[in-house]
Amino acid sequence: xxxxxxxxxxxxxxxxxxxxxxxxxxxxxxxxxxxxxxxxxxxxxxxxxxxxxxxxxxxxxxxxxxxxxxxxxxxxxxxxxxxxxxxxxxxxxxxxxxxxxxxxxxxxxxxxxxxxxxxxxxxxxxxxxxxxxxxxxxxxxxxxxxxxxxxxxxxxxxxxxxxxxxxxxxxxxxxxxxxxxxxxxxxxxxxx
Amino acid sequence: xxxxxxxxxxxxxxxxxxxxxxxxxxxxxxxxxxxxxxxxxxxxxxxxxxxxxxxxxxxxxxxxxxxxxxxxxxxxxxxxxxxxxxxxxxxxxxxxxxxxxxxxxxxxxxxxxxxxxxxxxxxxxxxxxxxxxxxxxxxxxxxxxxxxxxxxxxxxxxxxxxxxxxxxxxx
Numbered sequence: 001x002x003x004x005x006x007x008x009x010x011x012x013x014x015x016x017x018x019x020x021x022x023x024x025x026x027x028x029x030x031x032x033x034x035x036x037x038x039x040x041x042x043x044x045x046x047x048x049x050x051x052x053x054x055x056x057x058x059x060x061x062x063x064x065x066x067x068x069x070x071x072x073x074x075x076x077x078x079x080x081x082x083x084x085x086x087x088x089x090x091x092x093x094x095x096x097x098x099x100x101x102x103x104x105x106x107x108x109x110x111x112x113x114x115x116x117x118x119x120x121x122x123x124x125x126x127x128x129x130x131x132x133x134x135x136x137x138x139x140x141x142x143x144x145x146x147x148x149x150x151x152x153x154x155x156x157x158x159x160x161x162x163x164x165x166x167x168x169x170x171x172x173x174x175x176x177x178x179x180x181x182x183x184x185x186x187x188x189x190x191x192x
Numbered sequence: 193x194x195x196x197x198x199x200x201x202x203x204x205x206x207x208x209x210x211x212x213x214x215x216x217x218x219x220x221x222x223x224x225x226x227x228x229x230x231x232x233x234x235x236x237x238x239x240x241x242x243x244x245x246x247x248x249x250x251x252x253x254x255x256x257x258x259x260x261x262x263x264x265x266x267x268x269x270x271x272x273x274x275x276x277x278x279x280x281x282x283x284x285x286x287x288x289x290x291x292x293x294x295x296x297x298x299x300x301x302x303x304x305x306x307x308x309x310x311x312x313x314x315x316x317x318x319x320x321x322x323x324x325x326x327x328x329x330x331x332x333x334x335x336x337x338x339x340x341x342x343x344x345x346x347x348x349x350x351x352x353x354x355x356x357x358x359x360x361x362x363x
Binding site for chain 2: 041044045046047048049052053054055056057058059060061078080081083084087088174175178181182185186
């Protein structure tokens, strides 16, 4: 298993000018490693729906890569999203799932099916053309360039250490950074 | 379907209105009452159809499309409206998104007591969310969809349109 914060550092190194949507644990850790905060959209508001909003953004902005940093508990609240994403098949969507097997933000309770569910198995069955599962940082680091360069949608499951200490609150709300994000996005070249 | 002599709510009229509004995406979970509209939308290249598994997803997908600069319209059944509550609250309302939500109403009756709880509670449920709504029961009310869009843009918030009739193929 890997440390989630170290995994985020790796993703940040290869993120380029992709839009990054981060939810739950990643919501407060990602801003500490991000080098392009103007294109970060911290996601709060509806637990589990980051991947669905990411799908909408990816469809609206096909020339822009969209990275969703999701949690396993979060994804479990919206499993149908895997099928919808695979159905719409946006090639610019990369869906990272941090499998720490607990609800960290609510005190570390185990998620249903902890360490039994295969998120790559679910995504593969749903129709994601590419799925990856990494249990150590070196393997992630080696494969990230390829993952970032190939047409998706791609799901990457990262087996991370369960941390039961709650993150410091409050998390960054989507509403608080939305104006900045929309301004930046609005200045980018419009897409058909 | 409208009986002879009654004014119907027709799929083609709704489609024309959606086009007039400038919507480019239709995000939906298909349902029985709007199936004719769905078929028509599916056949039109001017609309991109996103068919999701559940209505909470629909709201979140539409939110992402709006943030990305597109103009989606949501099409869900009243049963799905109840399911979509958390996304509606935390995304469409809290992010102040100008989202038009078309809600086809299973069990709607305008001239008789309603017996289907999906329709009985729908107006109160929408109002409980602080969302304004318009009622479209036949083709004479179609322009209320444009009104809803104007209102959503002006107020920067979601506005609902209740489709209180089984949508017909008939002109």
